[in-house]
Amino acid sequence: MSQIFVQPEKEQAGNAETKNHQLLVQAGFVDQLMAGVYTYLPLGLRVLENIRRVIREEMNKIGGQEIHMPALHPAENWKTTGAWESVDVLFKVRSRTEKEYALGQSHEEIVVPLMKKFLKSYRNLPVAVYQIQWKFRDELRAKSGIMRGREFEMKDMYSFHETQEDFERFYQEVKQAYLRIFARFGLVAKVTEASGGGFSNKLSYEFMVLTSAGEDVIRYCEKCDFCTNLEIAKSDMTHCKKCDSPLSEGKASEVGNVFDLGTRYPEAFDVTCAGKDGKPIYPVVGCYGIGVTRAMGVIVEKLHDEKGICWPNEVAPYTVSLITLDGMLEESKEIYEHLEKNGIEVLWDDRDVSVGTKLADADLIGNPHRIIVSKKSQEKGGYEWKARNEKEAEIVKKEDVINKLK
């Protein structure tokens, strides 16, 4: 802690309207450059890396292949689909030679021409590629902290199928993978019926987390898993269409979504491959987004108390905050090395600051476990251990510490 160049602040950021903005800035995870644009500082970057790792594991499990596409796009690709004119959030850039470019706000316009080069026959299908990458959008409002960025990170996956049935099969697999991802983030995401948006006339599914900081409104059933975005719910829809229970309404944030794009993009870019009978077919395309940086913001909105953030294990910057009191640096070093040797990530507060500051900062930063090395704890034969979510601390011997952190 004495070496991290960003130290937690005593006060909350003045211009912050949401909890995620207040706490992430105050604890030193992010810094706001301007509305909707943030620097991820050492602690914040560790959280992002954890979020990315969870997403990668689950995308790889269902056969996703990771790639990395450019953020700077030729205008032609966007003109081909009409999105150059119709997508209001598209940032347009002009070069000194008067050439026009777009900054990627999504990557259908890039991935479909890319796959045109590799999809020769139905034997190349199905295939799913994904990336984790920064997107640029000219959002009108960006007041929800990192939950709505003008530059933000997204995981976007695109799948290509020979038939609609094969797409439907994969669509279900992605939905299950998404639910696993959000559960690992400590979030309860509701699969929500929504409009296909600019993409298609069919329903899409949004993954919604109930939170007052969200910008959507959903109607959901308390008895079963039915949930619909108010955008498409008719005003007289007061009861669940699956089980007829009364619907509840609440604000929510969309952490991910899945779309059936049909053959619209392959048609626009003239992407065909040889079908089983040798005749050309358009592949059926699906696209699947997760807001990486938004998920980080939503985790903070859902998992905090009056003292600070309460990160779930999988995404916490460190597993343990180790606090040295009474100048016991040597004794702290011993347990620090023991923990590191066992593969546990430790944020060691070795600073020369007051006890109160150390305890307050540990709670603010929100690692799931706290270990205090003090005269008192050593006299009692060990270390004072406490989980971030619990009130009571207990004395734990060196040989039992690792078990407490599982």
Ligand code: ATP
């Ligand atoms: P929203 O309705 O919130 O604007 P969207 O429908 O435009 O979202 P997509 O274009 O499908 O979203 O993007 C995929 C995911 O990226 C979303 O589910 C969301 O989690 C995230 N996302 C979208 N816009 C932003 C933004 N401006 N800042 C941060 N994350 C975003």
Ligand code: MG
């Ligand atoms: Mg949007």
